[in-house]
Structure formats: C-alpha cells, structure tokens
Amino acid sequence: MEKERIEKIVNKHRNEKSAILAILHEVQAEDNQLNAESLKYIALLLGVPYANVFGLATFYSAFNTEKRGKTLVRACDGISCHINGAEEVIKVLKSKLNIELGETTWDESFGLEKVRCLGLCSISPNVSFNDKTYSNLNKEKILEILQKVTGDSK
Amino acid sequence: MKIKNMKDLDKVKEIGMKSLFPKGPQIRISMSTCGLALGADDLFQKITREKDKKGIKISLHQTGCSGFCNLEPMAIVKLPGKPALLYTQVTVENVEQIIRDIKKKKIPQKGLFCMIGSDSAAAKPDPVLNAVPDYRDASPFKGQHRMLLGNCGIIDPLSVSEYVAMAGYSGLFKALYQMRPEEVIKEVVESGLRGRGGAWFPTGFKWDMASKSSGDEKFVICNADEGDPGAYKDRTIMEGNPFKLFEGIVLAGYAIGSHHGIIYLREEYHHTFGFLSNAIEIAKRFGLLGKNILGSGFNFALNIVRGGGSYVCGEETALMDSLEGEVGDPRLRPPFPIEKGLWARPTIVNNVETLSNVPLIIQNGGKWYKNIGTEKAKGTKILSVIGNVKHPGLYEIPLGTNLKQVIFEMAGGPVNGKSIKAVQVGSPFGTFIPADKLNVSLDPESLREIGSMIGSGVIVALDQDACIVDILHHLLTFFVEESCGKCVPCREGVSRMEELMIEIYNGRAGMNELDIINELGETARDFSLCALGGGAPAPILNGIKDFKKDFEAHIKTGKCLRFS
C-alpha cells in the first residue's frame, strides 16, 4: 500500500500506539493484507519495534500477513453450529473452493477461514461472505449460495 | 437537541410516545445482525416500494433483535386503535398482502404471532384477535422476566426518544441531580448485583474499591468481547437497546469518579461496530455523552474499540493489554485492575449485561432489585439456550429458575420426539449435567454445589444422538486455538489434552490415556495463569467421569455415537 495512505490512517489515530488494532484493521481493509512494507512503515510511524507490530498482527486472528481473498468466507464453528452440522458445510466449502481453512484460492478471489461464533446461534450453522451472512445452512443451501456468489464474482 | 433539564427530558419523552403510539399505521422491522442474515434488508426495501406504490402513509421503523433469531425476520404492525402485532418469519412474498390489508384497515393474518401491549388503554378489543396470545403468554416469551430484553426488538434502537419514553435515562437523571456517587454505589451494593460475564464478582464491591483507589484518572471498560461460543446476549442488548448500556456506563463512571469509558467490542461483530458508533454519535448529539451530560456538569467520554479476534482478550487483564496496543497476554495479579488497570490507573471492567442492569437499579432502587432472584443471587440472567431444543434463543429468567423448566417448558424440549442426554450450563467452561440431574436451580450457588457454573449463561442442550467425546474434542480444539501461549499448563497441557482426545476419538487410545488427560487437566486447572487454562479442564474432567459409555464406545470400537 502507498505510504501516503498508511500515513493518513496512522495520522488519523494521532500516531498513538494504543490505536494499533484500529490502524491494522483499517490498513488491512484497504489493502486486503498486512505485508512487510506496511507493517514496517506502521512501526516507524508509531515509534515501536517492527517485530512488536508483526507479533501483534500474527497474534490476533483478524489480521493476515499474506494476501487475503477478495471475498473472505468465514465459516462459523461455534458449539451451536457444530451441533447443527457445521462440519458438513465446511467440508462443502473446502471442496468447492478447493482450498483448506486459512488458505486463499489461486486467483485470490476467495479466502476461507474458521471463526468461533458469529453470534447467530439460534439460526446455525452460519457462514459469512465478507459482510453478508447466510444462516440456517445445510449442504444443499451452501452449494446454492456458492454457485450464486462464484457466478457473481466472475 | 441537547437534553439539559427535566423539561427537555419530558419533551423528548413525548416525542417518543408519539413515535411508539402513532396516529397512523406503522411497521417496525427487526434489522439487527440476525434479521439481516435472514433477509430483513430485502424486506425493508420491498415494504418501502410497496407502500409507495399503493400510496398509503405508513411510518417505517427499525428495531433490534429480540433474542429469537429463528423467528426472524420479524415485523411489528401497529394499526390505529389496535394493539401492536408481532409477525414472525415474514417473507418478501407476504409483503403485498400485508400492505393490502393495512390499506383496508384489516389485520394481516399470515405470520401473526402475538400481541404486544394488548392491555394498553389505546387498544380496543377486536374479535379477530381473540385467539391471539399476548407477548407475555406466547411461547417462547412465556415465563420470562424480560427486564433487560423487554425493549429489545420493540423500540427503535437508534431513537433516544423511544428509549426515554420507556423510562430511559430517568435513572441517570436521578443519579446526577439527586445522588452523590457514594449513594449510587450504595444502591448497587444493596441490589446485590454481581458480574454477569461469568465470574459473578459483586459489582458494587468492585466499584466501591475503585472509587476509593487513588488516581486522578480512572477508567470504565465495558467488556463486549462476547467470545463464549453460543453467547449473543451482549450483541442483542447492544443492537436492541444501546442507550441502556450507555446509561449504565455513565452511571458507573459517575459512581467511581471516572470520565472515560471504553467499549471493547469483539471483532466478529462487524455490523454491531458500525451500529454502536452511530449510537454514540446520536447520544452525543442529545447531550447524553460527552461534556455536561443532561446539563448536570458531569463529563464522560465514551469510545469504542474493536478487538482483533482473540478469545482470551475477554479476560480483563488481557483486554487491557489489548487496549494499550499490546498482545493480549493476561497480566499477573496482584496488582488488580481496580488499583492498577489500564495505563496503570484504577479501572473497572464490567460486562454489557451487568452495566445494563444498573439503570434499572438506580431507577427503581436496590431494594426493588433485591426482590428478584434467590436469597444469594439477585436479579435476572439472560440465558442463551442453544443446541437440540425446539426454540433456541435468549431467555431472561429470574435467577433461581429451574433448569428443567427452562429446557422443557420454555425452550420446548428436544426436537422430533428425541430425549435430552445432557445439558452443558455455562458453556464452554461449565460441566455437562446428565438428564437425570436437571432438576437444579439456575443460580451460581446451586450450580457450584453440583460442580458446575452458570458462567455467561450459555446453555447447550444435547439430545440422545450427541456424543460427549465429540463435543469435548470440539471444546478442546477451541481452547487450544484460543490459548495465548504465555503459560505452560495452558499452552502445552491443554494442547496435549486435545492430542490425546483425538487419539481416543479415533479409537487409537485406551483408558490409560484418559488417566493422563485427568492428570493434565488437574494441573492446568490449578497452575494456569488465567481463567482460560484454569477453566478449560472442568468440562473435560467432568465429562470423562459422567459419560464413561461414550468414551468406551470410542475406545473399543473407534466409532462415534453421533453418527451411529
């Protein structure tokens, strides 16, 4: 990402170390990743060690130091989703997107992640595609949604 | 407008009453995370289009989640002179019929679930409604004591006036104008309120110590890092009635002498983040946050911070590390947060549900609050009943309600004529209670007696097809993934427990391994740094003890009961 953009974001948070999570969120939202250059520059602007920023970005599961898919698929595997068959749904996602959890498709259009609870436990299982969440899923439904979404993105 | 005195407050209240009881027809649609997931936005658009097409005047409002996401999308239709009517699972296809009916001043029948406020003076009885139950008598709302959730799903969550019309901000007004901070604390102490995040620490006691702690600057942190899988009560409160939470936070600030509050929201709640940020701006515009709150001269700034997707950051010291921009490793105690918390300043960390109780306590008095619940545990608790029951959802019950009643009567019991095998109360750290021991009162003391806990109120019901080994394996994977990795018993011990559990799951290990899991569990429980490692072993140790059969099946045949 261009340095000016990062500067703007860090400046918005007044170069405060305590706002680092917000800064990382915003940089990642724009760039879909937190690469070495971005992290190094954020560290410089905040006056903290680069290793510290990298440690943070790897500690929190919301951040990715590699390029993420354009559409981030987050499959919920909370206890309620588990009981109601999240495994099946995740299996379908894996096989249809042809990637494992934590991976990104070769054309960088989809990334697949597991999350623990999206907070929609009485309509489980749930999967979110970026900001849109789909609920009450089963094998057939997720297939249908995938078809729709992959059709849209092509 | 800024509310600066009682007159302003009354004026806002009047506006709110008008919007809650309008002269013309009104539709309210539930537009929180769950509603949106089930197509509430399409519904909203369709209604807007349809009413414009038909050319009738209908005021459209949004509401929050009522706790029963499986009934979404919900709509409330209010016709002049009729009680408000709640419709569930409204689809886009129903819309035309509904609008047509409203035009003819008829009551739409499809999806009609219950009435809200049928006893209000404005409502005239209607023969069509004879068979329709009231909100309070319709299952799954029946038997609940909805103090906190009462307005969720009914009022417009972003409307200050509607909240004020529901007696909102009367508690804060009273506190700022008529009570000293010590008196606020006294009321909270008297109420017997205890922390609803899972630790059940007496709230008034915590506030008292923080108020006596020296420090020119103090902090109020609202812990909205609702990480327990299965819990969504905090999201429901925040999306259904955010101003109640803000009122509670400001009250906490006033009580301990703090002028700075922070809501630490979990990362997964994308929609809630934008929503709450909006609500804060609105509250500022009304003079309910920021400088000179309600014209009293008291200042309180509230910020909202998004987490990074780490369960352990729900632990209060890890949460503070995270707020300071560090990795969320729990800190050593002492010093405790009430002495040296955020930025080494006295800090109180309270859960969303706890803080939402406070306005009610101040409004009605600690004595009133004390009457709800059991002898030792006061007030209500929002339970998140999930798993194999007919009506999964949020149930707000007075503490001391019987677990059996909650599972079988309120939540409707198991589905498809199956039987309940076990219930985990206080998931993920609570123990599994076998079906024959469900006759227990839901309060921390009674549950402790049988070795369980109420935690943050997640209740997982498992029916006869479930396998405990499978569930324990699932829980262990969760604990291992979310461990921060600072202390050995949790990082190494719990991950070894998971490793052995996988072996057992696949039938590659025997009773010997179960003993090792037991040993590891005891060490992790006693030696871990924080409640994650300390709490993780409880369901495992207890599950091994109480559900030997499931383990034997795995060990002997390598087969999971779940798929047999």
Add this chain to the structure above:
Amino acid sequence: MITFTIDDKKVRAKEGTTVFKVALENGIEIPHLCFHKDMEPYGGCRLCMVEITENGSTRLHPSCAFPVKKNIVVKTDTERLRKGRKIIAELLLARCPDVDSVINLAESLGVKEARFKKMDSDCVLCGQCVRVCRNVAQVGAIDFINRGKNRYVGTPFGLPSDDCIGCGSCHYVCPTGSMNMEYDNVLRWRNLPGTLRKCRYMRMGFIPHKMCPNNYRCWNCELDQRMEDLAKTHPIFILKHAREEEKETIGHFEIRFDRFYHEGHVWMKRLNGLMRLGIDDFARQIIGWVDDMRLPSVGTTFGPGDTLFEIFGNGKKIQFYTSIAGSIVHINPDILDNPKLASMAPYERGWILTIEPLDILRISKELLSGRSAKEWLKHEFNEFHDLVRQETETDLPPEKPIPKGFAKTVADDTWKKIHKSFFITKRKKKKIKLHRIEDIQ
C-alpha cells in the same frame, strides 16, 4: 519489615519484595525457568508456584511475582505442587527432549521420560530473550509470533532483523541456548561498507564512537572480552542500571534524554517529520496540577515566540511559547477529556500537541538536548530556588519535589515574577488565537 511464615518458618522481610526472593534469602530454592533476577517477573512457566494461605483461603500463586504480605502462610513444597511441577516438567521435556537444561530440570523434579509425542523444539518460550531485547536493550528486534501452541520467538517473516544491535543479551539469558541472533547479525555486518561498521558496543550505547577494526570477530576482540570481564554479567544489564540512573533528576526535576527542550519549559519529541510536545517536569511541579487549558485549533500556523498554549491550575496560569515555526496537526484527545493528564504523565500520555515544524532540520539547532538541556535545567533549578528564597523568605527543600499546592500559596506578584523569568522570557507581542477545551470539542 513484616513477618510471615514460609515452610513453617517465621521470617522477616521488607514489604514489597517477592516471595521468591525471600525464600531464596532463607535458603529455600523454588524451581523456576522464566524468572531472571534483573528483569520484571513474567509468570509464564508456572514452576515457581507456591501455596499461599491468606485470610483463611489457600491459593496457588507464582512466587516470582507475589509480593509478601503480613501473616501470610507460604508452602513451597507440598504434594499438590510437586505433582503439578512434575507435569509441567514433563510437558517441557516432551517439547524439548534434546535440550540439556530441560532434561536436568525435569530430572531434578523426578521426571525421566515424557509420556507424550516428542517434539523437537529447543525453545521453552520463557520469553527471557524477548523481554531482555525489548526492555533492557530497548531494541525489540525479536518478539513472540503467533499465539497458543503455534507461538515462537523470532523476527518478522523470519528475515534477519535490521533492528538487532548484536548485543547478544538474548543469547546470554536464554536457558536452552536456542537464541543465536548475535552471531547471525555479526556475520551480516561483515558485508557492510566501512563507514557503517559500527562496533556493537557503540550500537549498545557504551562508547560514543568506534568502528570495528576486527571484521567483527568479537570473540577475538580485546575490548569485547574486557567488557564482559569487567561487568561479570552481560554488559547490557550494567547499561540497564546506568540508564535508570540516567533518566536523570536534576535536583528534583526529571529530564528525559530522548526529548528536545526549549527555554519555555516545553519538551518536544520527533515523530517522523512531526513533533509532539508537552510541558516538562519543571512546569508541572511549579503549577502543581493542571485543571484547564487554552489550546490553538488544528491547522493554526505559528511562528517563533508565539504563545502556543496556556495551562491553569491552583488558581494560576502559565503561558507556553514556541521557539520554532510550524502548524498544529493534532491535539491530544485524552487531554481534552482530562487536562489533569498533563500533570500526571507529562512525558507520556499527557502530551498536548503534535505540530508540523516548518523546517525540521533547524530543530536541533534551536532546541536543547542532551548535555545542553541538562545544564540548562540545572541553571533553572538554582534560579528557581534563589527566586523563591528572595521572594518568600522561605526555603523549599532542594531534594524534594515542590509541594503540589505551592502555586496556590504564592502571591500573585511572585507568580508574575516566576512566570516572567522561566516561561515567557522571549515572547513576542503576537498571540495566536487560543480556545477553551469545550469549544475545541
């Protein structure tokens, strides 16, 4: 001094010391791994847990961090502790089956063989290297990466670190011998061109200037060896104590050497092209506490000599001017919520403004730093005490901080004199528009 019981023995100790230390003084050695005497306790290995009975309830606490209290009863070696320590040792042994120190530790706790699948790590994640690098060497070249069982210590993306100064303290404190940053970096430096070949003691800040004449064969270097011999510990720990003393107090005023100062008692810190500023300890002590401010709005430009902001406290006012030209970029939002911060943490969270200087290169010429700042503050200290003596005919104790209510007790005339001689010595007539805090929000 307080008394308490440790393993059935009554002992006396100074309040605030840790149980671990008191136990050691009394000949009781508690097993430990992540503890280092020169660093803050970490509490990660959980080997040093002890049973502590306080007010009738017994709990386990890490002895390395638990401060002794009156009448507590400590047990360092019970059945429960032995059992737990054994499991922990077994877990560590399974993680690092080939590391001698772990094998020895396990053996001393009665563990010969681990019952788990063996891993082949050589790091126990005690975090000593991370802490020494960040807190003692003040470099932070390495950190924990990932979380939970995937956690490891390393550099970003596993690449050689540009921040590492090759001090070798990580290697020095590492109980398993897995850290080798020193050697890796020293090898990299051999490829540097002549002018950049700084001696690692120069990088650590021991000597002001020395290029390496030895092609970084530190293990054959006379200076290097002498340093270690003299210190009898890793030199970085000597430096730590030296640094603590150096966060110096001049008389009773604290001075920070990472800041610039100017004569109007404002500190400034460079921040990538910007400058952050706040009031210094001198101003803070004189005003006692800050309860209100007048600040310029964001975007305001100013020149040398302009009054930049005003603070109020104890019924008195201080004006602060600027000696450089620039414009206002940020106002500390926390200070708007709570002006007291300026008097509570003047050098950290109590900063006031961030400015963009017109000409950043002139700053080091215009401002005081290092030795010049020290001499200046010393001068101010003497002047101040002389002035107070003359005006009030009483002496303030020169070794103690000024009492918080001092400003209140001072007559207005005296205050004017103090203000004139220490704060707006060089002010020009021009004044930029300042606002009340309420108006800025």
